[in-house]
Amino acid sequence: MRPLKLLGAARLSRYRGELDPTTSPERQQATCRACADERRDTIVAWAMDLDVSAITKSPFERPELGVWLRTRHREIDGIVWSRLDRAVRSMRDLHALVEWAIEYKKILIFASGPNGSGAMELDMRRGQLDAIPRLIATVLAFAAEMEAQAIVDRNKDTRAYHNATGRWSGGMHPWHLMPVKTADGYKLVKNPETWDFMWEIVDRVLNKSQKRQSIGHDFMRREILTPMEYRLQKSGKLPIAPHDGIVKSIADGVVTISSEGKPDESVKILPPKAVLRVEVGQSVSKGERLTHRGVWRTMTITPMLQNRILTGDTAPGGELLLDDDGYPIKRAEAMMELTDWLRLQRILDEEAGKPGQKTKVHLLTDVGFCGLCGEKLHYRNQKVDYGSGRWIGYNCRSAWQSLKHQTPDERCKAKAMRDDQVQPVIEKALLGLVGNREVLQPVLIPGISHSAELEDAKRDLSRLIDLALDKPPSVSSVYEEKIAKAELRIARLAEMEDTEDHYAYQPTGRTYSQIWAEGTDEDRNLMLIQAGIRLSMFKRQKDEQWQRLPGLNTDVEHEVVEVTGDDNVVLALAIPKDLLRRTTGQEVDLGFKDVPLAELSQDLSTVG
Structure with a gap:
């Protein structure tokens, strides 16, 4: 029997590119290769759908696997996954995958079966499954769906806990911040690559020196990546040519590039609405961008300015979360005080109160x-x-x-x-x-104020004093040590000098x-x-x-x-x-x- 040509498929629900320490994609690939080698089959290509949830996207909707299922199925005899849950998380999706395999006579292989058992395969190369394999597929899909629901429930509980403790629970983080692992979990801290750009936006809008539309035009001229493109770049997903070659085809959001002596390589176009700057038959160089730069729009900037994270507070869905003492739960380093954030919202509301009006900038606007x-x-x-x-x-x-x-x-x-x-x-x-x-070019250097940290230290001292009241000597001695440290912290902060905002000028x-x-x-x-x-x-x-x-x-x-x-x-x-x-x-x-x-x-x- 001739060796089968298999497509190796891997999937990961959340993936942050170079920021992610996980080795799951590599381990999934290694498991699939070992299974194929044992069967004496060959993996001819890979569908790597990273940062794709099987709960929200069926196999046919995934960026890479979907292309193979819809248009490239003639190139393979089947698909191999490391486990069933990397393929599907619902009965409906497994049934759709089985029907696809029946129609095109393919084999579906899961390198590791239930509870770590050996490889499991659903071979539809001869057509319809008999009753027993269909029953097995249904039971497995039911188990996968129950596990998916359990995952959703666990994620909700975990996210609620992270919000209550001021931790970052994953997903898309604000543009001006970055996640850093600490002893208490991931925290959001200042991103040195984007913080000053975000502050520049805030400062211009607060001082009414420039409209958001004009800020967007200025950022475009200075070739500052939009938040979406910045994240794509950091995760290695910005569409660029992998090597010198010719654009062979453009279909289903994928650009295929061929080069003499090298296998064809496919590049996913992200974000999906990006405008291509190449066409079929065009020569491209390694590292050349395949799409036009993203556009800074008012609708890009406005949600960033409306987010309460600018004050460092936790407000999922816009609802501010408070601790047991009624103070906002801090989630990140604050860029501005609450009074300034509220003034910023009033400015945005005033501008939004003029529906249908478009602000066009002319030579003498505001000067x-x-x-x-x-x-x-x-x-x-x-x-x-x-x-x-x-x-x-x-x-x-x-x-x-x-x-x-x-x-x-x-x-x-x-x-x-x-x-x-x-x-x-x-x-x-x-x-x-x-x-x-x-x-x-004027660049605002934000001043440093220790007032917020000082107020936080005073609240902490007051809380410790209240907790120490009426405690037995063995317990109160512990609080006395903590109170002494809190007092020392307050004294240190009180001696630290604040600095004012000031501008530095960079040559252009x-x-x-x-x-x-x-x-x-x-x-x-x-x-x-x-x-x-x-x-x-x-x-x-x-x-x-x-x-x-x-x-x-x-x-x-x-x-x-x-x-x-x-x-x-x-x-x-x-x-x-x-x-x-x-x-x-x-x-x-x-x-x-x-x-x-x-x-x-x-x-x-x-x-x-």
Whole structure:
């Protein structure tokens, strides 16, 4: 009898890639190989479904095994698993697997039978099973289903216990945290690779310096992986070419790559909705990514900001868990205080209260102000009934009647400015001052506060004192030692100094002129916001007089240059002093200069 060509199948309910210490996949493979060798059969391929639950996904729904069952069954004579529970966990799934084997005349092999007995096989190569094997299959499936239900119940109890004790119970952990094994089980601690990025999101939204959509665009430009892709990368599941070759086929979410002298290799496309950047017949290089990068969207960022884990508390399903003393059960290192988290939720609620509105970022969004009344400048791209097509330009909210509480007499009298009048003035004024200077990316360094730990230590001391009351001497001596340690901890924390939040500036290798030339208006707007640059402008009429434009922070922390452009567009550009120091390496005093546009140069030292 010729050796059979078998598919080796392995499955694991939870798997964290390189973070997972389990050797189960290797042990399953070794068991299958030993069984095949004993039968003198050959395992020609593997279906490795790791991090796949047999309770929630049938064999036909699994990423790798499902492909073989649906489209590649002609390449094998049967399938071998290490045990029955690696194949199915329900009677229905086993019956479906048996019907598949009957239809295509395959053999199903389980290397280890019930209670560790020898190999068990269901051979359907001759068609229908007789009554006895069918009965055996049904009994085994019933036992597997009962065990599956027991596993579900045990997992619920375990998860509840872990939540009550502040431990991590497995599964998908928050992006900015990582699980670390301790003497008391797994705990969630700061992930040094992602913590600062998460804090950057929180800081921008809290300070209303940038919308979530704009944050997403910025992260895309900086090629920061989305949380989903970051997890795929850490688990080794990010779709990349395993070797140099040609894309042979794309089907059922799998890219097959062939190479001369090597067996074909299949790469699962994850996440399932990822957009492919390769096509059949295309050459690929080893390590080349097969999908386009994931997109940072508002819907990606919002749940991260709404999660109570930002305060370090345990809140499964959004319900806060409290200990016996009524305090929140801490589950992870806190990124922010509760007061700040609540303020963050109010900001999110305010933005969510505008259904159907889409925030589009323009050049002057949140950085441009009216030179007459100080209101924010708004952008308008509207169709008009006269002239040639569309009118594109800026004016303040008051002049455009966006402030509903104002009467006609109270509205600003500023005249609208066309976009082609505004942008050249801003461009020449800004780039004339700092265009050839390198942009430095601000990175917030969170301060360190010991107040929360100090309050926790005080609560612990109070609890120990209460427990020590009315105890016999043999017991109270034990509490006295613990109380002394708690007092020492409080004294140590009280002496530790807190540090304030501060910014560090990292070089980007790009100048302001380069970003302006290469970027969109949204990129330019982000550059202005991060640099702290603000401007005020209006279109001066013949009889209008002015000394300094309103609506602008012109205190001692800014230097201001006032510029008169074409078409009587007047601009006051405020640049933070520390930005000037960073970009020039010297103290610079613009002194509120009134500079004609034509006199601006590429060097600050010549201004004025």
